[in-house]
Amino acid sequence: MTRTRMPGWxxxxxxxVALILVWWIFALTVFTPAEGTTFTPVPTPAAVFDWLFVKGNIAGTWSVFGPTLAAAGLGYLWGNGIALLLATIVLLFPKTETVITQVAVVTYCLPIVAIGGISIVVLGGAKNPGDPSATAIFLAALVCVFTTVVGALLGFRAADKAALDVVHVYGGGRWMQxxxxxxxxxxxxxxxxxxxxVPTAFLGAVLGEYLGAITAGVGPTLIRLQGQLDSAGVWSVFLLCAVFALAAYGLMGLLIRLVTPWVAGETGKAA
Known part of the structure; x- marks a missing residue:
């Protein structure tokens, strides 16, 4: 007897649905308002829906997320570009591997809150209201370096040795290989x-905005909502952050399937 496999969607x-139900139950039973107050640390899904759609706050989503997405995108390009350049240098000049690997590890181990404070002093926030923050761009770039350096180096070293020998026999050097x-x-x-x-850069940008003295973006919006004790607003922004990050992550996954169909088992389709 064959078992029918449940579709992924x-x-x-x-x-x-199960996650929402668990969230709803905990909001009504565990995270109830303290005695004598009406503040709810964890709002129900209905309260979040009301804040977003009934009160119409979803209409201002782009004005909040636009600067953050711009900072995350710029940081993503800078961070991954630097990481790929470092990995290439290691291949062309193997003696630099120890230094470059240590630099990548340091970028991963540095406490991002401390680095954020220093970068605010050095780089500042945004030049104009609505512009991406320089600190957010820097932190978004910083958190991308380690993962991409390691992934690129592992991938470069996975090359078939026979193919490398063929290139070498025909006079090709490291650059040709x-x-x-x-x-x-x-x-x-x-x-x-x-x-x-992708989600790492977005998180770095949000932290950069949260630490920096700017007026637009997810960071200052969270600070304002927290100051107003608007838990429904804070959770709504959190959920929207997850939606944006998951959407970008999914788009990158789709790109991987298109560019490397042999990995996804779609060689036949590509042919």
Missing amino acids: VAAILGG LRKVRIIAALPSILNALQIA
């Missing part, structure tokens, strides 16, 4: 690292 819907063999072999690992860096 059905499992995703059921999981989302990189262009003809290593980049193709490393593409799945690099793209996976770039996909992981």
